[in-house]
Amino acid sequence: MEAPDYQGLRALLVNCSLTPDAAASHTGRLLDVVDHLMAGAGVQVDRLHAVDHDIAPGVQPDMREHGFDQDAWPGLWPRVEAADILVIGTPLWLGEESSVCRRVIERLYAMSGMLNDRGQSVFYGKTGGAVITGNEDGVKHTSMSLLFALQHLGLVIPPQADCGWLGEIGPGPSYGDPQDGGRPVGFDNDFTRRNATIMSWNLMHTAHLLRQAGGLPTYGNDRNALADGELFGYAEPEAVPEG
Numbered sequence: 001m002e003a004p005d006y007q008g009l010r011a012l013l014v015n016c017s018l019t020p021d022a023a024a025s026h027t028g029r030l031l032d033v034v035d036h037l038m039a040g041a042g043v044q045v046d047r048l049h050a051v052d053h054d055i056a057p058g059v060q061p062d063m064r065e066h067g068f069d070q071d072a073w074p075g076l077w078p079r080v081e082a083a084d085i086l087v088i089g090t091p092l093w094l095g096e097e098s099s100v101c102r103r104v105i106e107r108l109y110a111m112s113g114m115l116n117d118r119g120q121s122v123f124y125g126k127t128g129g130a131v132i133t134g135n136e137d138g139v140k141h142t143s144m145s146l147l148f149a150l151q152h153l154g155l156v157i158p159p160q161a162d163c164g165w166l167g168e169i170g171p172g173p174s175y176g177d178p179q180d181g182g183r184p185v186g187f188d189n190d191f192t193r194r195n196a197t198i199m200s201w202n203l204m205h206t207a208h209l210l211r212q213a214g215g216l217p218t219y220g221n222d223r224n225a226l227a228d229g230e231l232f233g234y235a236e237p238e239a240v241p242e243g
Contacts, residue, residue, distance in 0.1 A: 006204045007042035009211070012083035013131075014048045016090040016101035022049040027089045027133045029176035029184075030165060030196065034087060034131060037200040046079055050100050057103055059110045073107045080108070084207040085127050086155060088146050091174075092134030092166075097142050105149050112153050118215070119224035121154030125215040127206045128155035129199050132164035133175045139164035156210060158202040163195035 013035060017025035028049070035045050053072035056063035063071040080086065090101035097105075114122040128150035132139045143162035151157045165175045165186040173179070175186040186192060210216070218225075220232040 003041060004204070004208070005042050006038075006208055009043045009084045009204060009207050010046065010082055011038050011043050011085035011087065011203075012046045012048060012079055013087045013089060014050055014104060016050050016088065016098050016104055018051060018091065018093075018098050018100060020051055022047075022052070025049070026174040026176050027091050027131065030131050030133055030163070030186075030192070031087070031089045033193075033196045034129075034163075034200050037197065038085070038204060041201075041204055043085070043204060046083065048076065048079065050104055055100075055103055055107060057106065059106050061110050061114075073110070077111065080111075081122065083126060084211065085129070085203045086150070087129045087131060087203070088150070089131035089133075090142065090146070092132060092136055092138045092142060095136055095138040095141065097132075097146065101146070105146065108153055109149070115223055116215075118218050119222040120216065120218060121221075121223075123150075123154030124221075125210050126155045127161075127203045127210070128157055129161040129203050130163075131196075131199075132162065133166075134164075135167035135172050135174060136169055137166065139166060156206055156216075158206040160195065160198045160202060163192060163199045165189060165192040 013031045015022065015025055015028045015031055017027045019025045022028055039045050053076060054070045055073050056068040056071040058066060060066050062074045088101060090097040111122060116122050116124060130143045130146040132142050147157050147161060167173055173185040177185045179185050
């Protein structure tokens, strides 16, 4: 089966590890798999290690205008805006995404008021996915939270748009750690390999379809038209015939 060629698409993989050294990040190792798959299909892949940047907390586009001395987010935003595919990678801590990940989600939300030139959310036309690593339960729970946030902002979430790896419950080795007499931990996990592959290809397929279609149609989601009173077929409940 011949693999599709998706040259022209751009992907941003955001690693929300708490580890300052990107090379030592377990989440980064699983993002390497996604990177390899996408780059092999011709996608231009950009990697962002979030903790390397002084991203201020808040839900405004530039928190320097709201009391913070430093905020790297305005400088990072063009990399998000340029991407057709956005993948958020995070470790689990106490069963939830990292604090860095939550801050990234909040800053993405800060841009939700921006519109494209068709009056839609600036996130329309992008696809989103989630990569989770850890040694406690929580991959599906955390993916649910992240993918809900991304679709609420306007990204399209394709089928099976998450992957993850979990070790045994409690302290222990993490994804990519050396293992005596064998491959690094998690590398031979069939479930992780399968889901990383499905997620990566479905993100690319969907981003390609959206680009071919020129994005989503504007009927029903043109915010400028809605603000001007266009109802797009909406009617108050009492005006809708019963049954």
